[in-house]
Amino acid sequence: xxxxxxxDFIAVAETGSIRAGAKARNVSGPAITKSxxxxxxxxxxxxxxxxxxxxxxxxxxxxxxRRAQLIASEARKATDEMxxxxxxxxxxxxxxxxxGPAHLLLPAVLKRFRSQHPDVQVCIDSGVYPAHLSDLxxxxxxxxxxxxxxxxxxxxxxxxxxxxxxxxxVAHKDHPLRNARRLRELVGSEWxxxxxxxxxxxxxxxxxxxxxxxxxxxxxxxxxxxxMIQTLLEDRSLLCLLPRQLVPGQLASANLVALPxxxxxxxxxxxxxxRADSPMTPVAEQFATLLRREVHYLGKQxxxxxxxxxxxxTEMAG
Numbered sequence: 001x002x003x004x005x006x007x008d009f010i011a012v013a014e015t016g017s018i019r020a021g022a023k024a025r026n027v028s029g030p031a032i033t034k035s036x037x038x039x040x041x042x043x044x045x046x047x048x049x050x051x052x053x054x055x056x057x058x059x060x061x062x063x064x065x066r067r068a069q070l071i072a073s074e075a076r077k078a079t080d081e082m083x084x085x086x087x088x089x090x091x092x093x094x095x096x097x098x099x100g101p102a103h104l105l106l107p108a109v110l111k112r113f114r115s116q117h118p119d120v121q122v123c124i125d126s127g128v129y130p131a132h133l134s135d136l137x138x139x140x141x142x143x144x145x146x147x148x149x150x151x152x153x154x155x156x157x158x159x160x161x162x163x164x165x166x167x168x169x170v171a172h173k174d175h176p177l178r179n180a181r182r183l184r185e186l187v188g189s190e191w192x193x194x195x196x197x198x199x200x201x202x203x204x205x206x207x208x209x210x211x212x213x214x215x216x217x218x219x220x221x222x223x224x225x226x227x228m229i230q231t232l233l234e235d236r237s238l239l240c241l242l243p244r245q246l247v248p249g250q251l252a253s254a255n256l257v258a259l260p261x262x263x264x265x266x267x268x269x270x271x272x273x274x275r276a277d278s279p280m281t282p283v284a285e286q287f288a289t290l291l292r293r294e295v296h297y298l299g300k301q302x303x304x305x306x307x308x309x310x311x312x313x314t315e316m317a318g
Contacts, residue, residue, distance in 0.1 A: 102124065177235050180261065205217055
């Protein structure tokens with residue numbers, strides 16, 4: 001089994017066709033077909049099923065893809081790490097980040113990182129931890145900055161808490177319920193949820209209503225992109241639960257306000273999440289260090305949204 005065979009298989013699996021996979025790998029169609037056929041013969045299982053629309057993974061292919069992605073990713077990281085140890089600061093750092101950390105931490109961190117490593121490409125993916133799980137597991141994503149589900153994370157990852165993510169109910173400044181003080185006043189309203197699940201981060205408003213034995217909110221839209229949420233909330237009928245840290249700057253400039261809700265609202269720890277069994281490359285580790293330093297710096301500022309929250313640097317296996 002050769003690394004090039006794994007890369008050929010990954011390319012076809014990710015693009016959905018032999019032709020597209022061959023183009024991505026810069027080889028001919030017959031060459032990549034032969035590569036995958038030899039791989040199937042070595043494994044004694046069919047990895048792909050040919051259809052009129054392209055190829056689909058067999059159940060063996062789905063299982064093998066996860067392993068192949070991890071092997072290919074580790075090979076790339078090994079090459080990058082050797083190069084970086086020799087003093088060449090290039091490569092790629094890929095981070096998953098939810099809206100709060102993306103707006104609170106990343107602008108300053110990116111500025112410092114880019115000044116130190118101008119030849120390193122940084123890729124940022126939005127979404128919450130469950131959406132990043134497959135890429136973290138495959139080693140394609142170096143780290144994620146996100147609240148974690150209430151049930152915790154898988155044991156193969158490290159969750160390093162950074163700060164507590166307090167929540168507020170946000171609406172347009174002209175929303176008819178902008179002065180509501182109790183969640184029961186919001187019963188029957190329509191909401192934007194920032195996750196796909198029915199509990200925990202992204203759906204925490206549902207948990208808040210359950211805790212008070214109130215009818216569950218009516219979910220109108222699910223969206224995890226802050227810019228799109230701002231646009232959606234221009235509709236005076238929608239509400240959304242968002243991190244408190246976003247309100248003073250990002251949301252206030254979009255005519256959005258936090259409702260003066262007196263009922264307890266959920267809070268989740270925002271954590272730095274990465275694989276427990278695979279060291280980061282030097283440049284990825286430098287990015288993680290800058291994230292930690294930014295949290296520490298913000299926590300010391302008199303007007304910081306993190307001032308009353310204590311960053312926790314203890315590493316915790318999931």
